[in-house]
Amino acid sequence: MPELPEVETTRRGIAPHIEGQRVSRILVRQPRLRWPIPETVLERLPPAQLHRVRRRAKYLLLEFETGHLLMHLGMSGSLHIVDPQHDAGKHDHLDLVFDNGQALRLTDPRRFGAVLWLGADPLEHPLLARLGPEPFSNEFAGSYLYRLSRGRKLPVKQFIMNQHIVTGVGNIYASEALFHSGIRPTRPAGKISAVRYQHLADAIKEVLAQAIAQGGTTLRDFVGGDGKPGYFQQQLHVYGRTGLPCSRCGHPLQETRLGNRSSVYCSHCQR
DNA sequence: CCCAAGACCTGGCGGC
DNA sequence: TGCCGCCAGGTCTTGG
Numbered sequence A: 001m002p003e004l005p006e007v008e009t010t011r012r013g014i015a016p017h018i019e020g021q022r023v024s025r026i027l028v029r030q031p032r033l034r035w036p037i038p039e040t041v042l043e044r045l046p047p048a049q050l051h052r053v054r055r056r057a058k059y060l061l062l063e064f065e066t067g068h069l070l071m072h073l074g075m076s077g078s079l080h081i082v083d084p085q086h087d088a089g090k091h092d093h094l095d096l097v098f099d100n101g102q103a104l105r106l107t108d109p110r111r112f113g114a115v116l117w118l119g120a121d122p123l124e125h126p127l128l129a130r131l132g133p134e135p136f137s138n139e140f141a142g143s144y145l146y147r148l149s150r151g152r153k154l155p156v157k158q159f160i161m162n163q164h165i166v167t168g169v170g171n172i173y174a175s176e177a178l179f180h181s182g183i184r185p186t187r188p189a190g191k192i193s194a195v196r197y198q199h200l201a202d203a204i205k206e207v208l209a210q211a212i213a214q215g216g217t218t219l220r221d222f223v224g225g226d227g228k229p230g231y232f233q234q235q236l237h238v239y240g241r242t243g244l245p246c247s248r249c250g251h252p253l254q255e256t257r258l259g260n261r262s263s264v265y266c267s268h269c270q271r
Numbered sequence B: 001c002c003c004a005a006g007a008c009c010t011g012g013c014g015g016c
Numbered sequence C: 001t002g003c004c005g006c007c008a009g010g011t012c013t014t015g016g
Helices: A004-018 A039-044 A142-149 A156-161 A171-181 A194-213
Strands: A022-028 A048-056 A059-064 A067-072 A078-082 A092-098 A103-107 A114-119 A254-258 A261-265
Touching (some): A142 A194, A156 A194, A171 A194, A171 A261
Antiparallel strands (some): A022 A048, A059 A067, A254 A261
16 A cells, blocks of 8 residues: 555544544553554653654654654554544554543554654654655656766665665556656666756656545555545556556556566557 | 565466 | 565665
8 A cells, every 4th residue: 555645645534633642541452563662652652742753755754752653554454543443353453542632543454564763853763764865856857866976776666665775666657657767777877867857856746646635546455544545557568557548658557576476568659 | 784585374267 | 375486665784
């Protein structure tokens, strides 16, 4: 579910319900996520006021007066505002219960997500310190991609999915941005011209912005923190469309595997 | 540093 | 129905 647009949609959905509220209690039903939820979360958090919910890359940072709670949704995680009395399901691993009677509930069937306590300077944590620029920042541009890609042989799709190069781009939006910029996902990153990287950077910004505007992409049962589904799925041109005709030229879309991820593209429009 | 492969998990689906 | 293999939105770790 969660690439940058889904994480941002989640952030916008949950923030109004919990910003300014005080956590009164934490319920950990299943601590075994990607890493065990540390005891310090239980010890340090309640009672603490949540100032705001931020996002860096695909991470959410809950900024408390006492430090920062980092959350990552992995492949299958989601966050919802619930009545804490509401029965927890099998994959509801964590509740942050707030004074206003609502709870933030983390659901994550595959448990690739993470919940960590970061303390005072979250951006210096090893998981965040070396991340690439946010895609909507000025630093992220075609010239930046061009410069960092010189001499690199790996396929451009894997290059732009590397969070140390640019953050927030996952399998769906990498596939879509490459389609919109006419670049074949298998092309070695170091063999793409500066002008084509400008098109690619623009396409990444555009596809992510459009997806956020639509509330993300709904796959399986993803809904944002406000319970509304995402509608970007209706605008996918290649992802999940192997064998269907290209929306631009009509040729059947091809599929290959890169870095063990399925990669769909049009062999006619993407070179 | 660069890159490929493996690892971590559960659930849904198609095929037999 | 049941079992089996494969697939799924991520990313850290390991090893060459």
